[in-house]
Amino acid sequence: MVETEKNYLDPAVLNKVSKLEMRARLVVEGFISGMHKSPYRGFSVEFAQHREYVAGDDVRHIDWKIYGKSDRLHIKEYEEETNLRSFLFVDQSESMSYAYDGGMSKFDYASTAAAALAFMMQQQSDAIGLHLFDDKLVKSVPASNTRGNLSNIIHNLEEAEATQKTKIGSVLQELAGHMPKRGLVLLFSDLFDDAEHVLRGLRALGQRGHDIIVFHVLDRDEVEFPFERMTMFEGMEEMPELLADPRSLRDAYLAEVAEFRETIRRGCLGQKIDYVKLVNNQPLDVVLTSYLAARAARAKRFK
Secondary structure (H helix, E strand, O other): OOHHHHHHOOHHHHOOOOOHHHHHHHHHHHHHOOOOOOHHHHHHEEEEEEEEOOOOOOHHHEOHHHHHHHOOOEEEEEEEOOOOEEEEEEEOEHHHHOOOOOOOOHHHHHHHHHHHHHHHHHHOOOEEEEEEEOOOEEEEEEEEOOHHHHHHHHHHHHHOOOOEOOOHHHHHHHHHHHOOOOOEEEEEEOOOOOHHHHHHHHHHHHOOOOEEEEEEEEOHHHHHOOOOOOEEEOOOOOOOOEEEOHHHHHHHHHHHHHHHHHHHHHHHHHOOOEEEEEEOOOOHHHHHHHHHHHHHHHHHHOO
16 A cells, blocks of 8 residues: 555544545555455354264364363354344444544544444445444434445434433443344444443343444543643533643543453453454554454454
8 A cells, every 4th residue: 555545544634534435435445455355254254063073074173172072073163144234333422522633533433433344244245234322222224235225324424413421331231122133233432331331231232142342432632641731621421621730630540541441341351242442543444454354363263
């Protein structure tokens, strides 16, 4: 990829592209450029069951761990789900509207990532749906693999306004009740709710058999806290304003954010949920390529 293309995928520059569809296409072109096979294919490989080995089976699929315990050969079987059902859960609460000076808001960044992955899934003929939420479910687009449905998803992401409080934990539990069929859930949120409530909501989805990926979307200012002078911090989601010297708050603030993120990360790990940190000053093509390639490699190891 030439240098100008790399610069164009910088979030601060990408933010100047007004249409979400165009931004998403640029990201997709960025993370498939130079790759021989889309790493996204790791999404659709799912373990099904073990069965006893019979003559003629591919020995590469023998589960040697079971052999070591039982002294009997078993084969690991996998399903290729050609019509994978995927659901984008996108947080449109007020805190997602924050953006560092000159950067994309967390919501725009999350929407671009979601739309880019939706393009990839649509190309594989997988069905994609959308749920937008704040403190309640705001908008739903049923899962479908048509181009018209993809356009509908992008239109709803473009029209969404981040203005309300969030209750992500209760919303996830509500959505779990509306999704009886197993599928792939991609959650995009800053997760600004009580950590235990968030993990409880994720657990409700996991108990339904869904494969879940949490994209934890954070702003550059939230992870670096670069403020130096006396600053008026504007409250969001009905929180008050606060005039403070940021230098006196920095260490405590960063420790609090790190502890919250680690609680979520460990909670996801304990539930076998993928956790991906997204910071809105990172080139999306790089972040998504790294994650998708790692997921595909992990799936390949278990074949």
